[in-house]
Amino acid sequence: MMAARTLFEKIWQRHVIVSRGADEALLAVDSHFVAEGSFHAFGALAKDGRRVRKPRQVFGSPDHFVPTLGREQGLAGMGDAESRGLIEYLAHNAREYGFDHFGIDDARQGILHVIGPELGISQPGLMITCGDSHTSTHGAVGAFALGIGASQNKQVLATQCLWQKRPKTMRIGVEGALGPCVTAKDVILAIIAKIGVSGAVGHVIEYAGGVLRAMTMEERMTVCNMSIEAGARSGMVAPDDTTFAYLHGRPYAPQGGHWEEALAYWRTLPSDAGAKFDREVTLDASALEPMVTWGTLPEHAIAVTGSVPDPACASSADERAQWDEAIRYIGLAPGTPLAGIEIDRVFIGSCTNGRIEDLRAAAAVLRGGKAAIRAWVSPGSTTVKRQAEAEGLDRVFREAGCEWRAAGCSSCVAMNGDGVGAGERCASTSNRNFEGRQGKGSRTHLMSPAMAAAAALTGRITDVRKLAS
Amino acid sequence: MNPFTKLTAVAAPLELDNVDTDKLIPNRFFRKARGNGLQRYLLHDIRFDAGGNERPDFVLNQEPYRKAQILVSGANFGCGSSREAAVYVVLDYGIRTVIAPSFGDIYFGNMLQNGMLPVVLAAENCAALRAQLRANPGAQITVDLEAQSVTGPDGTAYRFEIDAGPRGRLLQGLDDVGLVLQHLPEIEAFEARYRSEYPWRA
Numbered sequence: 034m035m036a037a038r039t040l041f042e043k044i045w046q047r048h049v050i051v052s053r054g055a056d057e058a059l060l061a062v063d064s065h066f067v068a069e070g071s072f073h074a075f076g077a078l079a080k081d082g083r084r085v086r087k088p089r090q091v092f093g094s095p096d097h098f099v100p101t102l103g104r105e106q107g108l109a110g111m112g113d114a115e116s117r118g119l120i121e122y123l124a125h126n127a128r129e130y131g132f133d134h135f136g137i138d139d140a141r142q143g144i145l146h147v148i149g150p151e152l153g154i155s156q157p158g159l160m161i162t163c164g165d166s167h168t169s170t171h172g173a174v175g176a177f178a179l180g181i182g183a184s185q186n187k188q189v190l191a192t193q194c195l196w197q198k199r200p201k202t203m204r205i206g207v208e209g210a211l212g213p214c215v216t217a218k219d220v221i222l223a224i225i226a227k228i229g230v231s232g233a234v235g236h237v238i239e240y241a242g243g244v245l246r247a248m249t250m251e252e253r254m255t256v257c258n259m260s261i262e263a264g265a266r267s268g269m270v271a272p273d274d275t276t277f278a279y280l281h282g283r284p285y286a287p288q289g290g291h292w293e294e295a296l297a298y299w300r301t302l303p304s305d306a307g308a309k310f311d312r313e314v315t316l317d318a319s320a321l322e323p324m325v326t327w328g329t330l331p332e333h334a335i336a337v338t339g340s341v342p343d344p345a346c347a348s349s350a351d352e353r354a355q356w357d358e359a360i361r362y363i364g365l366a367p368g369t370p371l372a373g374i375e376i377d378r379v380f381i382g383s384c385t386n387g388r389i390e391d392l393r394a395a396a397a398v399l400r401g402g403k404a405a406i407r408a409w410v411s412p413g414s415t416t417v418k419r420q421a422e423a424e425g426l427d428r429v430f431r432e433a434g435c436e437w438r439a440a441g442c443s444s445c446v447a448m449n450g451d452g453v454g455a456g457e458r459c460a461s462t463s464n465r466n467f468e469g470r471q472g473k474g475s476r477t478h479l480m481s482p483a484m485a486a487a488a489a490l491t492g493r494i495t496d497v498r499k500l501a502s
Numbered sequence: 503m504n505p506f507t508k509l510t511a512v513a514a515p516l517e518l519d520n521v522d523t524d525k526l527i528p529n530r531f532f533r534k535a536r537g538n539g540l541q542r543y544l545l546h547d548i549r550f551d552a553g554g555n556e557r558p559d560f561v562l563n564q565e566p567y568r569k570a571q572i573l574v575s576g577a578n579f580g581c582g583s584s585r586e587a588a589v590y591v592v593l594d595y596g597i598r599t600v601i602a603p604s605f606g607d608i609y610f611g612n613m614l615q616n617g618m619l620p621v622v623l624a625a626e627n628c629a630a631l632r633a634q635l636r637a638n639p640g641a642q643i644t645v646d647l648e649a650q651s652v653t654g655p656d657g658t659a660y661r662f663e664i665d666a667g668p669r670g671r672l673l674q675g676l677d678d679v680g681l682v683l684q685h686l687p688e689i690e691a692f693e694a695r696y697r698s699e700y701p702w703r704a
């Protein structure tokens with residue numbers, strides 16, 4: 034009898050071509066995603082005189098540098114020649130090597146981590162790679178999805194294989210019932226706050242427990258998305274009927290008779306009873322409240338009812354120095370209650386919270402109200418944008434005074450110019466609150482879409498639960 | 503990839519600790535491609551003033567050091583982000599090896615991936631080498647990967663350690679793509695089996 038195995042072990046073993054030493058293996062990559070930021074990998078490939086080995090398993094779309102205004106003009110609407118050049122270079126490589134490419138004016142364009150699952154390219158049991166650290170998002174469907182560097186990106190393009198050191202496994206069980214207005218974003222922020230930004234280094238996380246089982250696919254994606262913010266190599270959730278219903282009928286999902294074959298295999302993937310993890314962590318979700326970050330690391334997340342901590346209470350000298358620096362940068366005095374802090378800008382979008390359910394949640398808060406400050410919404414993909422428009426959400430946002438932008442990474446990283454000004458404070462649904470992340474000198478407070486919408490209405494960090502009553 | 507066996511070349515002393523990836527190539531040049539003068543951005547904000555003019559006091563702006571193919575640096579060279587442009591910019595400048603007391607973890611790996619040799623020597627040995635290079639501008643250092651030794655301008659030889667795996671790959675000039683493709687028969691057999699077991703992936 035085979036030993037009990039985890040979901041991760043099943044996927045890993047399935048993809049080992051050859052082993053090197055005790056814990057390194059050459060793995061077969063099923064699907065590889067490329068964006069315009071992959072230009073170094075393509076440049077190196079061409080310089081070496083190599084070609085894309087398996088173009089049918091490569092998928093591209095521009096996301097980081099696409100403008101969110103004037104998109105109806107496509108490439109012609111791009112004033113910045115350098116960014117346009119990167120986007121053209123991706124399109125050129127797609128033609129040159131013959132891989133599927135959802136270009137700047139394609140109805141399927143979007144952030145790679147949004148469109149992978151949305152198009153059904155990301156499926157249970159697959160090994161997925163992409164030259165971006167938030168690739169773990171795709172793990173929500175029950176895949177091993179890995180962010181890689183430029184040399185590895187080239188390696189995958191040239192070989193469709195990747196040398197990897199086998200990570201350790203960590204199970205994070207989330208039990209209990211979520212309170213009102215407590216979302217997947219709050220769950221993952223609470224997990225990161227609990228284990229820290231290097232709490233899962235060297236591990237693949239399997240998120241499990243009743244709360245994960247009850248989540249929709251999009252909520253699971255929000256959770257898996259931020260695995261890297263806890264230092265994890267990747268994150269995943271076992272596939273179940275929710276996964277299968279989500280994937281059924283999507284353009285790249287198995288069709289016809291293949292669907293039943295795939296389903297039979299996918300059902301064998303969840304971790305076996307008694308499978309051993311290297312580490313286990315549990316979180317009681319019933320105690321959770323809406324979370325907000327106060328500092329410059331994702332682990333600086335606390336309940337909205339809390340206050341900016343006092344560095345004197347830090348657990349070590351290093352942490353104290355880090356808190357001092359974070360407090361200086363973010364410009365808030367220790368002891369300041371989070372609720373009530375004035376905000377300059379709101380950003381709703383990104384691969385963490387730019388999906389249709391996120392936009393619905395934000396619109397539900399904003400409906401009939403008026404934003405007190407500049408707020409903008411950038412859907413995670415053009416498909417999400419169309420869907421939102423079909424549901425009339427764009428009208429809700431516009432009537433509330435929000436800007437309805439086109440799809441891309443936008444202010445999550447501000448590479449396309451959608452920056453937050455120096456010293457400005459932004460309530461953001463993205464995943465990183467590092468110094469300068471949203472623009473030089475920008476100050477970021479991470480939160481859920483409903484909380485960001487509440488901040489838009491009041492111009493302050495606001496407990497959305499109070500707004501509702 | 504060009505094999506790395508033995509290099510005798512002009513070396514430049516970099517009197518800095520913690521040369522992070524953002525110093526090696528500032529963020530705003532992230533979109534610059536290689537093969538188009540990327541080397542111009544190496545240590546840009548240290549090499550050039552706000553007006554884009556060379557700072558004459560910086561070592562790489564001084565005549566004999568301009569041709570350096572070896573850098574001898576302070577500790578923690580290449581700390582910071584995983585961005586490989588920070589390796590490309592050094593390599594494209596013409597530098598093939600960096601000698602330092604320590605390196606950023608990811609940077610160390612990225613150098614090896616790109617056929618560069620990171621050499622770790624004790625801090626006092628690095629300091630001694632830098633002092634000689636300052637005293638004799640244009641002096642040469644020999645880095646011998648086969649023998650795992652660095653020979654300074656005064657003839658003193660220092661041994662350095664490197665794992666057998668990366669050493670072998672550098673000596674043969676094999677990058678990871680080359681290494682993977684050595685296994686092509688196993689890869690193709692794997693793929694054929696995979697397609698038959700998972701026909702919906704065929």
Ligand code: SF4
Nearest residue numbers: 167383384442445446
């Ligand atoms: S939305 Fe942000 S985190 Fe996601 S891929 Fe784009 S830049 Fe990265």
